[in-house]
Amino acid sequence: MFIDEAKIRVKAGDGGNGCMAFRREKFVPRGGPSGGDGGKGGDVIMESSERHNTLIHFRFNPEYKAQRGRHGEGSNKTGREGVDVLLKVPVGTIVYDDETGEKVFDFSERDQRIVIARGGRGGRGNARFATSVHQAPREHEPGRPGEEHTYRLELKLLADVGLVGYPNVGKSTLISRISAARPKIADYPFTTLEPNLGVVAVGEAKDEVSFVVADIPGLIEGAHTGAGLGTQFLRHIERTRLLVHRKSMLRIRTGWRSSNGIARSRRSSCMRSRLSRARGSRN
Numbered sequence: 001m002f003i004d005e006a007k008i009r010v011k012a013g014d015g016g017n018g019c020m021a022f023r024r025e026k027f028v029p030r031g032g033p034s035g036g037d038g039g040k041g042g043d044v045i046m047e048s049s050e051r052h053n054t055l056i057h058f059r060f061n062p063e064y065k066a067q068r069g070r071h072g073e074g075s076n077k078t079g080r081e082g083v084d085v086l087l088k089v090p091v092g093t094i095v096y097d098d099e100t101g102e103k104v105f106d107f108s109e110r111d112q113r114i115v116i117a118r119g120g121r122g123g124r125g126n127a128r129f130a131t132s133v134h135q136a137p138r139e140h141e142p143g144r145p146g147e148e149h150t151y152r153l154e155l156k157l158l159a160d161v162g163l164v165g166y167p168n169v170g171k172s173t174l175i176s177r178i179s180a181a182r183p184k185i186a187d188y189p190f191t192t193l194e195p196n197l198g199v200v201a202v203g204e205a206k207d208e209v210s211f212v213v214a215d216i217p218g219l220i221e222g223a224h225t226g227a228g229l230g231t232q233f234l235r236h237i238e239r240t241r242l243l244v245h246r247k248s249m250l251r252i253r254t255g256w257r258s259s260n261g262i263a264r265s266r267r268s269s270c271m272r273s274r275l276s277r278a279r280g281s282r283n
Contacts, residue, residue: 003054003055003056003059003155004054004055004155004156004235005055005154005155006055006058006152007062007098007151007152008062008063008064008150008151008153009062009063009064009148009150010064010065010087010117010148010149010150010151011044011063011064011065011066011117011146011147011148012043012066012117012118012119012120012146012147012148013065013067013068013069013082013083013119013120013146014041014068014069014119014120014143014144014145014146015038015039015040015069015119015121015122015123015144015145015146016039016040016068016069016071016079016122016123016143017038017071017072017123018035018036018037018038018071018123018124018125018140018141018142018143019072019073019074019125020125020126020138020139020140021035021036021073021075021126022034022035022136023075032127032130032135032136033125033126033127033129033130033136033137034074034075034076034127035074035125035126035140036072036073036074036075036077036078036079036127037072037079037122037123037124037125037128038072038078038079038122038124038125038142038143039069039070039071039072039080039122040069040081040082040119040120040121040122041066041068041069041082041119041120041146042066042067042068042069042084042085042146043066043084043085043117044064044066044115044116044117045084045085045087045114045115046086046087046095046105046113046114047086047087047089047112047113048090048107048109048112048113049088049089049090049110049111050091051088052088052089052090053197054155055089055090055093055153058087058153064087065085066082066083066084066085066117066119066146068082068120068143068146069081069082069119069120069122069143070082071143072122072140076125076127078122079122082119084119087116089153089155091107091110091158092107092157092158093106093107093153093156094106094153094155094156095107095114095152095153096151096153097149097150097151098149098150098151104151108158116149117146117148117149118146118147120144120145120147121144122143122144123140123142123144124141126138154235156235156236156238156239157214157236158212158239159197159212159236159237159239159240160211160212160213160240160241161211161212161213161214161240161241162213162214162236162237162240162242162243162244163175163213163215163216163244163246164216164219164237164243164244165218165219165245165246165247166219166220166247166248167191167217167220168187168189168191168218168248169218169246169247170248171215171216171218171246172184172185172191172192172196172215173185174246175196175213176198178198178213179198180198180199181196181199181213181215183215189218190217190218192215192216192217192218193217194233195214195216195217195233195236196215197214198213198215199213200213214236214237214240216233216234216236216237217233
């Protein structure tokens with residue numbers, strides 16, 4: 001199942017509270033304050049990975065929370081820091097702040113990593129407040145709360161070549177012949193319901209050159225109003241360096257016309273204009 005949009009809610013760990021304690025030992029009449037600091041809360045980290053190609057794991061598990069820091073203890077013991085949460089996303093994922101709509105980060109390469117929610121700082125224990133004139137402080141701080149955000153994730157596949165065209169013109173057949181991809185192929189419209197990626201290798205082993213081809217589901221007239229599969233997959237051709245517009249030459253040679261009386265060549269020009277407008281609006 002291919003999912004290219006998801007919304008997640010992340011909560012970093014709260015910082016641990018500082019401790020108020022005093023050293024009490026035999027033969028130590030004035031031990032003084034010994035309250036330790038609280039531990040820092042865990043961060044929520046996002047990293048790009050080539051092992052993932054969809055956002056489906058975020059669609060069914062949209063909430064993530066890091067561990068809070070442990071409270072400080074006596075004998076100047078600092079609390080343990082909270083464990084971070086690491087979220088893996090496919091290369092090509094764009095992170096938006098759901099409240100403001102601002103773009104937070106664009107994962108355009110593998111192994112890129114950012115902190116999307118920082119853990120709270122641990123509070124200071126009373127030992128931190130001791131001075132020469134204030135030798136028995138009872139002040140201590142609570143831990144700071146961790147950051148909390150709601151993000152919208154949008155995946156745009158990274159490919160060198162994008163295959164576009166009407167349904168049943170042979171896009172899936174072409175990518176199955178030039179690469180190892182095995183998309184579903186049938187003799188009815190809209191066989192391809194999600195983009196397919198294939199790696200094409202050209203040349204001998206020592207001089208081999210490879211590139212990625214993306215098979216985009218078919219577009220028909222009126223797709224911008226919701227006809228067919230709509231235009232939701234057009235985002236996946238925004239980053240392609242080359243667009244290959246595949247046509248059915250058999251129907252053009254035989255003078256085939258659509259049922260609504262629009263010539264095939266005219267419909268092809270309409271598709272090219274829609275693609276250019278879609279790419280221009282998204283850029």
